[in-house]
Amino acid sequence: MKKILLIAISTLFLACTQKEQRPTTAFPLKLEDLEANRKMSSAMERAFKHYEAPRLLDNELYSNFRYTEVDGFDYNGGDGTITRRDPSKIIFENGKYYIWYTYRNTATEPRGYKAANDTIPSMDWDLAEIWYATSIDGFTWEEQGVAVPRPEKPKPGWRSVATADILKFKDKYYLYYQAFNAPSGKYDPERDAYDICPVAMSKADSPDGPWTPVDKVVVPFGDSTEWDWRVIHDPNPLVHDGKIYLYYKSGLDVRDANRKFWDCWGLVIADDPEGPFEKHPLSPVTNSGHETMIFPFREGVAALIGTDGIEHYTIQYAKDWVNFEIMSVSQLFPTAGGVYCPDAFTDTKNADGITWGLSHFINAGNDWGNMYSKLGRFDCDLSLSVNDPSLKQSNILYPNELYFSRGLSEEQRKRIDDRNKALSNK
């Protein structure tokens, strides 16, 4: 016992004094000369101890992104009447890739909530259906038509069904999606939200359908004091430990600079695709991410966190599927990407990761007038089986015009001029 106490004390003592130790030699030029216990600055300690590897070249969870236009989708000349957005994960079945997405083909472009009616959409994802397409090579796609149509009023989703994701579980297929019963943009004072769309689900024996709706809310909102009371968006089902792990986005009642509320992602777990889904008590499991791609990686799960929040533009990893750590920072993330993820449902302990997917490109038209979104392809190296040094580069050069296109507002210029004057008068 005495020995244990001594060890306990020495451990505490070491923890307190270690910060004060300073190496007596300089950091070596070559890594093979690095002493094992050398005291390092915080940054160098992270390089060697926190990250997978000090070099990005060796970091399996770092990549930059390449983008390619895809063939096979018609947008009616880009007049805003047709949109394709929020693609699902991509699966490979029957010798081809399958993808599902939000498809809108309406009388006009989106015109906002006030102008919306039975044929005029409020937002880009209003009056939409879940459609799907297949491809042999991932670049040229054949649109197959509707997978989940809007049901008759007042069934869930009668106004719009959107933002689908796919689950394959015990050789059956499940599409989870957002079911709107009102035009998006209609304000709900109770929830202080504009996008009320509980998660619904349809199931099928084949990826080609037919799809049978399960007419119930699959992932319920939290109660009015809980973090996921306002919305539940972007369901993303994966398989882990024989169960369904479904990640989704909701938001705390905290207003940030760009959005009304603070986007975070939660986790629910179920034994059966129809639920019941149990909410993980450590949710939210991310602190950021309006768009987030989550996929199995090694024994854990990786998250590509795109826009919004304190850890936007990071690639993270949770070995236990709950506690995410930053593994790298990247740029120009796919927006609302749907990944080809061969291990999404294999429940392996050594998932390979991802190398490509489709993402959407919003404002393919203008903000208003002919607003629509289109699908495009991204490629990356977040895969154990691929090693592409060019995708590990971290010195991407952007066109000079891009910088100057982000100029100052009149208000900002006035503040600057005022501060200049104040400085001159000092």
Next chain:
Amino acid sequence: MKKILLIAISTLFLACTQKEQRPTTAFPLKLEDLEANRKMSSAMERAFKHYEAPRLLDNELYSNFRYTEVDGFDYNGGDGTITRRDPSKIIFENGKYYIWYTYRNTATEPRGYKAANDTIPSMDWDLAEIWYATSIDGFTWEEQGVAVPRPEKPKPGWRSVATADILKFKDKYYLYYQAFNAPSGKYDPERDAYDICPVAMSKADSPDGPWTPVDKVVVPFGDSTEWDWRVIHDPNPLVHDGKIYLYYKSGLDVRDANRKFWDCWGLVIADDPEGPFEKHPLSPVTNSGHETMIFPFREGVAALIGTDGIEHYTIQYAKDWVNFEIMSVSQLFPTAGGVYCPDAFTDTKNADGITWGLSHFINAGNDWGNMYSKLGRFDCDLSLSVNDPSLKQSNILYPNELYFSRGLSEEQRKRIDDRNKALSNK
């Protein structure tokens, strides 16, 4: 003593068991309902405990960047014969802003080492001098001419003087810069480097000069086993605790995807501007950053780490001027920015930070043929005294064309097609 032992043991015990505790209620919708000791996921714990604030809006060390073209600099029609790059910090003296920068005005554009001679430059920073300009408003500049010319051969810098930064110390002015004795690009097999340019210095009683060179190496290279043996670049002097804290870039002998060696930043400290500079034993103090802007912030120092390395595109903070932690991630960083930093030399314990500077834009012309760089202005909100919510946004929308301009190489397309075929044949 017994009590202390018990406390020690309980502390260790708590540290081990805490991970297992799970909250029995959901995370609250409103932050005022958050219990003080609630067990959170790693990501949420970072949001509340690691960062300054969970909202980017409240994070004084997060900003996006705006860019503005500046007036007053001629580039001879952009034919590559004139360049301005690597601006210094900006200081305010005599009722105006002063900036120093690398200025090249040569017979031709840069043509590489093999074609270089006494009048043809090898690289964009070959055959250069340190020039300076002043401005009343920070947007329109008046070029004042040379500050530090190239000295006669064989004095240090006879081939080129470049990448200057300014120090004001006890009412005198000091320019630190890289002094080349050979055309940049000449390979030095001993150091395995192409850019051998010890840090030299000139001093003056006024920012308008005249500048007197101190004909010696001010920051010496490490020896051949030490991390800063190969190069010492980008000297950045600040004042802290009555001393000169000078940060500089060197690189470990580790090859990454984009560069020959691993860029890190070190710290040297001196009582006098002429040295001797003592190397901080915890150097390198950053693990990343080909271009890094370092400036006093509150009682510590902040670093904007641009391209290159495992923590590229992060904004970091070191309260003790040595141990940097990530405070935020951002995008489209200024390249080689020189900041207007009112507290660079004030030795305050509550430095205000920065709101603007000039950075360079390389490849204003093409890569080769008419290569040159130009100066432009950036604005940001990394300042305690400014609060601009638009600069705290984290959902910047880039033009769709930008994504698709970063396409796949033929080699990458072949790999993708091969993998498709392999999958189909399974």
